């Protein structure tokens with residue numbers, strides 16, 4: 533043993549002993565046993581939500597990006613689990629799912645940070661704030677859309693997006709807010725930075741119900757940006773970036789005006805969020821969502837679902853690069869539910885199921901091979917199948933096994949060393 537190694541040995545003696553015990557009992561150990569042996573607290577959490585991204589979506593993204601022998605950043609992680617996704621009904625929506633992850637309760641579809649009795653439930657980001665950590669929401673959807681909202685707001689219905697925005701600023705005090713959905717921050721008649729009723733979707737226009745929330749944000753010390761150059765230049769610990777009227781893409785069936793080309797990419801937003809939040813010595817909790825994987829799956833548009841998934845994977849790589857330098861960081865990649873009944877089939881002329889938007893998409897080339905695959909769909913809605921979770925970093929071992937969505941909250945609390953209610 534070299535001197536350098538000795539120091540490491542001393543510093544991690546307790547951990548090494550725990551590891552030895554675990555190794556001895558690994559054959560019979562259940563996930564819960566491993567959870568009981570949690571290593572020291574997680575300082576930073578970066579939680580990725582591929583909205584609607586089931587196991588088959590992850591495979592299609594993999595085959596189309598790195599091929600049969602390759603590994604996506606989101607898959608090249610040491611711990612894996614499966615999550616049951618039901619809300620109070622078998623097929624969840626994003627609001628109830630994110631509320632289960634953020635607050636540990638099964639609730640009705642549409643609920644944001646509220647239980648089935650419409651009582652507010654504290655979110656993991658609010659717990660993190662109590663511990664002095666900074667918090668952030670990054671998404672290619674409206675920043676106030678269901679997934680982010682359930683981490684930083686409490687409303688009876690997900691459609692109340694201006695209420696959600698106001699709560700971000702004044703209640704949960706989320707430090708970094710980056711994504712789309714400017715329409716909910718400006719009152720009707722004030723287009724903001726993105727014009728009302730644009731050609732690509734004339735239904736988009738300002739419809740805020742809580743006054744000018746951009747002015748409000750500025751008065752509370754947020755730097756406000758609306759393009760990539762200003763985002764990169766922005767300084768300070770509180771940052772609001774809104775980069776589109778609604779979603780940062782146009783969800784349509786393939787070839788019918790479908791556009792996935794955000795003016796700031798998810799990896800770029802993720803990088804800026806991490807750079808900003810990591811200035812806090814007490815750590816941070818960041819939720820990063822790719823929304824295109826859900827909305828394009830609703831359109832049964834495999835090409836754009838895959839394209840959005842590739843951006844998510846690049847964003848995960850950004851987080852992994854940070855986590856490698858900061859091992860006290862936990863990185864998780866999961867989905868809130870599966871969308872579309874997505875499956876991967878052999879490329880042949882026969883389509884076994886569906887027509888219209890649900891007809892097979894493709895063929896897509898498997899990178900690095902002469903094989904193809906096609907994507908087939910069973911629904912334009914969500915499904916109740918389990919979704920994978922992959923994990924790396926401090927306390928990532930807690931996330932193995934097969935468990936309910938509500939347990940993600942329990943495990944996050946345990947990882948962060950949060951006790952009590």
Ligand SMILES: [Zn+2]
Pocket residue numbers: 584626826827830871914
């Ligand atoms: Zn959906």
